[in-house]
Amino acid sequence: MEREHSIIDIVRIDKNIFNINYSYATCQFGDIIIASSDIGICHLHFIDDKAKALSDLKQKFLKAEFHHITDAMQENAIALLQHQQQNHITLHIKGTDFQLKIWRELLKIPIGKLVNYSDIANNINQPQALRAIGSAIGKNPIAYLIPCHRIIPKNAPKNNAVGNYMWGSERKQAIINWEKSL
DNA sequence: GGTGGTTTCGTGT
DNA sequence: ACACGAAACCACC
Numbered sequence: 001m002e003r004e005h006s007i008i009d010i011v012r013i014d015k016n017i018f019n020i021n022y023s024y025a026t027c028q029f030g031d032i033i034i035a036s037s038d039i040g041i042c043h044l045h046f047i048d049d050k051a052k053a054l055s056d057l058k059q060k061f062l063k064a065e066f067h068h069i070t071d072a073m074q075e076n077a078i079a080l081l082q083h084q085q086q087n088h089i090t091l092h093i094k095g096t097d098f099q100l101k102i103w104r105e106l107l108k109i110p111i112g113k114l115v116n117y118s119d120i121a122n123n124i125n126q127p128q129a130l131r132a133i134g135s136a137i138g139k140n141p142i143a144y145l146i147p148c149h150r151i152i153p154k155n156a157p158k159n160n161a162v163g164n165y166m167w168g169s170e171r172k173q174a175i176i177n178w179e180k181s182l
Numbered sequence: 183g184g185t186g187g188t189t190t191c192g193t194g195t
Numbered sequence: 196a197c198a199c200g201a202a203a204c205c206a207c208c
Contacts, residue, residue, distance in 0.1 A: 098192060117202050130202040132192040138201050139193095153202065164201035172201095189204080195197085 007086060008107050008145055011039055013094045016063045023070040024050055025078055028178065029171055032143065033057060036073040040090030044077065044142045046167040060141075081144045083111075083182065093141050102136040109150045112179040116154040138166055149175045 020042065022035040033053040035043035043060065047053035058066060079085045095103065105120055117134060121127045140146045149172045153163040165172035 096193075121202090126191080128189080129191050131190065131200055132202095134201045135192070135199085136201095148201080151201075155203090166201075169201095183208105185206105185208085187204105187206090190202095191200105193199090195199105 006107060007080070008089045008091060010091045010093060010100060010104055010107070012100060013037075013042070013092055017042065017061055017092075018064060019067065020057075020061055020064045021067050021069040021071045021074065022054070022057060023068065023074055024053075025074075027078065027081060027144075029144070029175055030167075032078075034074045034077060036071055036077075037092045040092035041073060041077050041142060041145070042092045044145060046143055046171065077145060089145065091142050091145065095139075095141075098132065099136045099139060102133055103140055103146050106137070106140070106146050106148060106151070109147055111147075112182060114150055114152050114176065116152055116156070118154055120151065138164075140166075143167065144175070150179075 017037045020035050020037055022033060022043070025032050025034060030046050031048070033043070033045055033047050033050070034041065035057055043057055045053060045056070076085070076087050077089055080087065080089055101124060102120065105123055109115055117130050118127070120133050121130055137148045137151055140148045143166075149165060151163070153161070156163050162169055162172045162176060
């Protein structure tokens with residue numbers, strides 16, 4: 001049997017994280033905060049305000065100690081989202097079984113490809129779970145690397161739209177355009 | 183062609 | 196037990 005090689009894989013957080021490194025950066029789509037445990041990237045958000053971004057992060061991992069450090073895992077992830085390299089990345093995140101299933105499904109969508117919510121529903125054999133899928137995608141904790149920007153409503157092309165996005169449809173459109181131009 | 187009600191499922195409360 | 200969504204579908208206008 002052929003082993004599946006993915007650039008990105010997901011490990012579920014199954015106990016409290018004690019140490020988290022975080023840093024701020026600017027990428028082609030805006031400012032981000034990125035954080036890592038000793039296992040993998042645990043948080044990546046587009047941000048407007050650093051202080052608020054940090055307090056949101058701390059709120060999510062109440063028992064952890066935070067260190068303002070840029071580590072190799074973060075650098076690796078930032079390089080990957082700028083498509084400057086193809087090293088393997090581990091994401092270390094919280095989620096229900098259903099959410100992890102959806103997020104792993106999103107990781108299969110190639111760069112530049114757009115799919116709709118029905119496609120995802122059919123892929124996981126739950127064609128009626130459309131709204132649940134929308135919610136799960138919206139709760140994705142790792143911006144860009146889990147490519148929620150590649151999911152658009154079924155009639156979006158006809159409406160010349162890209163649908164909703166946690167960090168604004170304009171940014172979603174910008175990311176889609178950028179990937180198309182690669 | 184557009185609009186509003188209905189179906190449907192996972193989650194947080 | 197109940198209400199809420201990053202959806203889709205259908206009937207109706």
